[in-house]
Amino acid sequence: MAVFADRYPDEAKVVRAALASSFLALLIGGAMGPLQTLHRIDYLRIMPSETYYTVLTLHGVALVILFTIFFLVGFYQWAITDSLDRPSEDIRVTWLWYGLMTAGAAMASIAILGGFTDATDISASVLFTFYAPLEAHWLFYAGLTTFIVGTWVAGADWFRSWWNWKKENKGEKTPLRTFMVLTTMLMWYLATIGVAAAVLLFLLPWSLGIIDSVNPLLTRTLFWYFGHPVVYFWLLPVYMIWYVILPQIAGGRLFSDALARIVFVLFLVLSVPVGIHHQYLDPGIAEGFKFLSASNTMFLLLPSLLTAFTVVASIEHGARQRGGEGYFRWLTALPWRNPAFTGMALAGLMFAAAGFSGMVNAGMNLNYLVHNTMWVPGHFHLTVGTAVALTIMAVTYWFLPRITGNPIFSMRLGLVQVLTWFVGMVLMSNAMHRVGVGGEPRRTADPFYDFEFEGVIGSIGELHLQIGIGAIILTLSLVLFFIHLIFSWFGISATTKITSEAPIRKPLSGKEHAPAVLENFRLWVAIAAVLIVLVYTIPIASIIAEGGLFGPDVSPVRPDHAPLFSLSGLATEWVVAGLAGAVGAIAAIAGVLR
Amino acid sequence: MATEQPAADQTDDIQREIGHDEYDPIGTLALVFIYFIIVSMLWIFVYFVEFLPRISPMVVF
Structure with a gap:
């Protein structure tokens, strides 16, 4: 079979563009990593502590929104085109959503970068969890909105392909990869209702001065309504890679097509009604509803454990x-x-460990012990930082030749790269969990205050050393990845x-064995919607009844900035905002024209 | 000009085809069992972390 780049050159161009955006975000976000780590553990401080929060926001947004989601759309475009074996319905629409996402990404990034200078009022040092009372410049919210609208159009584009395919292939079951794309996007439509409501009804009007006040608990709850399912938006393309590509590389066949579909349906049903488990310590939400979210979260272990079995059994078949x-x-x-295989296998191994720390986070009693400590960043550096990021890097060694037509520069160098990422993260993430159990807080540039934290085993100083060494190894791995990528x-x-x-x-067990009901998307969306209504209606109603739709009068908190450099002129704000819009418009037009 | 080659998929190393009915994933069972033991031991360890320290968030004297 001819390589994908030759069979579908137009689609391959979009895939390459999305991957280029994704890796640019990885470069920028990744570069922030060592800066903040070495600052936090007090080894190397080249910035004032106030700037730490701008760096942290850039690290979070670039990596968990831009890097992951740009990769997702590129990879899913390949999955749809390749598995349905049909070109994009209208390549201009495909470029349109890429253009929208790029414009949104540029706007949000410029808003965050504005935090590095005091020449402009633009800033968005609100961290990835951008709920009130922290307030960003409107450009940040407008950028995120544009970005998410882009992903919605992408989903519609893929559904359109599927509908047209169905018309020509009546009675046939949807190919597995397309099924995975569609369930992921249905979950995403349900999940983004929360963030759309938070941004469009409250945060954006608030940042523009149209409303004076917001209800912080309401925006938090709406954020976490989106904030947990977004982790499955990072994870589901990785699950597709593990189900479809990993057995292929191992020399085997997927154990069961039906099991893979059931897993994706379970994620569609269960991903959203769990967000309150991020709010166990929030006053204003009844314990009973926190418990409901906790039990829903435990149900989510089921598809992950099913995945562990199916993927390992498929690899074993290869062996x-x-x-x-x-x-x-x-x-x-x-x-x-083979770096593609080893990277993914190690990523899967780390995900098994992350499953355990995730259970601790999700359990209501244990969460109280680790909430707001470094345990939590330790956990998500195993999930998104390794299971997702390492799988994406590893699959690049398999995927890139298919979309560029060029061979991989050096498999041996690739192997060194994935191994160093694994070793770096074992050191850093493990030590982060442990300082968290010792009580060290997260989301702060200066975690020391005036008392000594006690490690359970080993000293805090020794754990900080591990964090520092881990971060440096990870940085080296990232540099290797980029050198290799460019070559x-x-x-x-x-x-x-x-x-x-x-x-x-x-x-091995094909789609002919998958129950037909799995394709009944209306049923699964309806069940998901019922669960969401059950879990969220009363908590949100009581939050509004207690604090009002627009809250008790809460003044916005705009973090102070100590600038790294200075631009002159107050008009800079408008110039920068205008430039951001222009870049976005040009990207969109270029996309449509190409 | 460059020569041409296929994208590697490790398919060359396949020594035998194993079908649905001949395949019995006992190695997977063995690994899942080990994971189960590790997770059980970690839960026991959690008891020492959470409940045994004199001051804990759950037990306030």
């Missing part, structure tokens, strides 16, 4: 086809020299061209 034997010896028959992407020093690829092998 046995490659001659593996015994209870454990088959592990040695796996292609460990591979542009085929620098390549003497060959990739012209053909093997089709994805059929699952």
